[in-house]
Amino acid sequence: MNPPANFDLGYDAIAPRITDAADQERWDEACDVLVVGMGIAGVSAALATSETGGGRSVLVIDRFNGGGSSSLSGGVVYAGGGTKVQREAGVDDPTEAMLAYLVEETGGAVSTETLRRFCTTSPEMIEWLEGHGVRFSSKVAPRKASYPTRDGYLYLSGNETVQVYADHIPAAPRGHRVVAAPNLSERFLYRGGASLMMTLIRALRAAPGVREILHCRVDRLVVDKAGRVVGVDVYQIPVGFNAWRHGKLQRISSHIALGDSKLAKWAWRKAASIEKRHARRRTITVRERTILAAGGFMRNRAMVQHHAATYLDATPLGAQGDVGSGIRLGQGVGGVTAYMDSVSAWRFINPPYVWMRGIMISRRGERLTNEEQYGARLGAALFEKAEGRGWLILDSKIVEDGERELKLPETWIFQRMIARAMLKNGKKAVTVADLEKQLEITDGGLQKAVERYNQDIAASAPDEFGKSRDLCAPLLTGPFYAVDVSSDVAGSPILAISLGGLAIDENTGAVLGTDNKPIAGLFAAGRSAVGLCSKSYISGLSLADGIFSGRRAGSFICQ
Ligand SMILES: Cc1cc2nc3c(=O)[nH]c(=O)nc-3n(C[C@H](O)[C@H](O)[C@H](O)COP(=O)(O)OP(=O)(O)OC[C@H]3O[C@@H](n4cnc5c(N)ncnc54)[C@H](O)[C@@H]3O)c2cc1C
Incomplete structure (x- = not known):
């Protein structure tokens, strides 16, 4: 039959x-x-x-x-509370810190008791995987990213450094990237x-x-x-x-x-x-x-x-x-x-890390969220506030710094290609007002969003969406760029x-x-x-x- x-x-x-x-x-x-x-x-x-x-x-x-x-995945396993890999890397990560972060991050999907069990057994989970032949490495990635650099295996894989958590919970790298088997080449892709x-x-x-x-x-x-x-x-x-x-x-x-x-x-x-x-x-x-x-x-x-x-x-x-x-x-x-x-919808803008200094806006020009967050939060903001459509606004200083970062040998080829293609396919104008015209934003929304962002930084006021101080950089130097971050962007959809x-x-x-x-x-x-x-x-x-x-x-x- x-x-x-x-x-x-x-x-x-x-x-x-x-x-x-x-x-x-x-x-x-x-x-x-x-x-x-x-x-x-x-x-x-x-x-x-x-x-x-x-x-x-x-x-x-x-x-x-x-x-x-699971086979297609990046092979990143979230673990902490003092795993062997963290200890080898000299990372201090008390179980209570991991638990406190996950209680807030996971929003009650499971009980605190279950989260506690997950956190306390986390070091054993990594040992269990290693016992079955899975290999990890204690090489720490230099910065938070959607995916660690080619030479980084232990990294900040979530929102741990975002102020709303970091101001009361010590952050620790918990993304454990599996080391590729010798017969699987990572030349182009993880x-x-x-x-x-x-x-x-x-x-x-x-x-x-x-x-x-x-x-x-x-x-x-x-x-x-x-x-x-x-x-x-x-x-x-x-x-x-x-x-x-x-x-x-x-x-x-x-x-x-x-x-x-x-x-x-x-x-x-x-x-x-x-x-x-x-x-x-x-x-x-x-x-x-x-x-x-x-x-x-x-x-x-x-x-x-x-x-x-x-x-x-x-x-x-x-x-x-x-x-x-x-x-x-x-x-x-x-x-x-x-x-x-x-649904977890991923709009990654980092790498390059410095792109998080830009602002992500809707098609009407309203800033949507804290750009420093993990890509799933950016995707959620786009879908839930802007029908999946938006722009990332950058100035030429950010673009130049970003290009320097993309050229580093530890940047993955696919990430370099995606970021460059997104930039190339975006819009560019000498002034914010001209860029706004190109984006067909009619009521000055983009200019207002940029002004507000720049003014808060100049006044040392907290960022409207709680972005960390070191990622708040005023958008001042033209030309200005609008990178399309909508759901259907060719080559980099959500x-x-x-x-x-x-x-x-x-x-x-x-x-x-x-x-x-x-x-x-x-x-x-x-x-x-x-x-x-x-x-x-x-x-x-x-x-x-x-x-x-x-x-x-x-x-x-x-x-
Ligand atoms: C590109 C990519 C990157 C990702 N990176 C990460 C990452 O780094 N870290 C992370 O935590 N998550 C990552 N994810 C998400 C993660 O990979 C998945 O959510 C997770 O692997 C799901 O595991 P699973 O065992 O539930 O399902 P799967 O791994 O999808 O396994 C389900 C299996 O069930 C089989 N099946 C389905 N229906 C039937 C049926 N009726 N009868 C028999 N068999 C059936 C399927 O063929 C499949 O093999 C990534 C996902 C993708 C696609």
């Missing part, structure tokens, strides 16, 4: 199959623990079960080759995420009691009459040439450099048609627990439209598996969701991931139903679930959450 064609399209719950007598069915596969999805959350869950499950059998399945969005996943998947393949099935997608959960999840129906492409092509095409279609290009779309159509023609239905019975770790939903336009329409114009970031099937499968058996309108998911019991990872009670046999982790970053993402917090929540869902200690 061929798989249904509309699997990737809907936003509604995916209904389960109800079995009258699971023990009398003929199943194709059986396991104690089933993990759906082989990204960071799924791999962490499977490894944790192997380590703590007392010989339980684990089956991990993935719709594609495994790795998911490979930290690919290295992280390659290493962990290798560890998974050597772990006792773990098996995997690739090119296999879960289409339906199977529940017994009492509502317990007892298995899944899947569609699997048999091992061989078609499965190989399916994996290759998916990889092309998800490649970050290809974005939404014709080639990416062609590759995806081909991969989907291989699934449609060659996947065969199979059934898997699960004796204890099914863990949904199938990623987020940014690639499912119907879900974005339904839950987070403000962000519909953002470009989906992530692998093709990010169609929300894990969330919809959970909903089908009564799982409730939360923070589904929460990229977005979804943050909401299935509500879970924060002690166990069990999926919760409407009565706030766990659904028997069902767990969730990573971006399929509500987690640490469900209200606010900073670099490293999604991978860290995937590891934390995956290990929690897969752990049999004290349960």
Whole structure:
């Protein structure tokens, strides 16, 4: 039987199959623990079960080759509280400081108790990763950035130095960038995420009691009459040439450099048609627990439209598996969701670092926010206050300083190319008034915004949006530049991931139903679930959450 064609399209719950007598069915596969999805959350869950499950059998399945969005990622893991890497770098980071910052940054997405557990176990998490072969380095990046310089591995990856936090919480670098495996070149692009996943998947393949099935997608959960999840129906492409092509095409279609290009779309159509023609239905019975770790939903336009329409114009970031099937499968058996309108939309303006001295304005000329913040906050300001459209205003001093920074050998080639292209494609004028005309701002909004910014600096008054003093530089020297920071800028669109998911019991990872009670046999982790970053993402917090929540869902200690 061929798989249904509309699997990737809907936003509604995916209904389960109800079995009258699971023990009398003929199943194709059986396991104690089933993990759906082989990204960071799924791999962490499977490894944790192997380590703590007392010989339980684990089956991990993935719709594609495994790795998911986690493989495409920058490989930055948020960790602190005195990790080995921080200690080697001479960084002092008390657990209480990390906790205090995260309580404010994460905005109550999870309880303080859960955050405390995350912070106190953070050093152990890094050791656990290292124990599985993942490598980190204590070389500290010279400055805060959206992504550290080529030679920097430990860096300020969030909003720690922004005044609103820094005035009462000591800042510390907590972004731990994975060192690329020797066989993965970082000449043009980072490979930290690919290295992280390659290493962990290798560890998974050597772990006792773990098996995997690739090119296999879960289409339906199977529940017994009492509502317990007892298995899944899947569609699997048999091992061989078609499965190989399916994996290759998916990889092309998800490649970050290809974005939404014709080639990416062609590759995806081909991969989907291989699934449609060659996947065969199979059934898997699960004796204890099914863990949904199938990623987020940014690639499912119907879900974005339904839950987070403000962000519909953002470009989906992530692998093709990010169609929300894990969330919809959970909903089908009564799982409730939360923070589904929460999206992290990234407008990075740093590097170059000095661009944060400029001001970001709407199409009407109003300044939008503190430019020093992490790119997800800038993206949120653009979408929530300005329909995703805006300009970054710079003067020639900033542009010259920025160019000097871009020329440094430690700047990534892709970041240099993006910043230069954005500048080249922007507008330029001798005076602010002329620039305003070019931008078709009619009521003097830009001039007012620049005047206000400059006056506050001259008067040593606090910045309107709380930008740090050393990043407030008056915009005085023409020519003036307007860099387009809108959602659809060619070559540098605003990229977005979804943050909401299935509500879970924060002690166990069990999926919760409407009565706030766990659904028997069902767990969730990573971006399929509500987690640490469900209200606010900073670099490293999604991978860290995937590891934390995956290990929690897969752990049999004290349960
Ligand atoms: C370019 C980029 C850079 C990023 N950089 C960082 C970073 O440096 N640090 C950070 O913290 N975060 C980063 N993120 C975000 C982060 O990578 C993701 O949020 C995180 O990896 C999600 O992990 P996951 O395990 O939940 O999902 P995934 O890694 O996407 O794994 C889900 C897996 O489930 C599979 N799957 C889906 N549906 C099914 C189904 N029905 N049946 C079977 N299998 C299924 C998919 O094929 C996939 O392999 C980045 C994201 C991108 C795209």
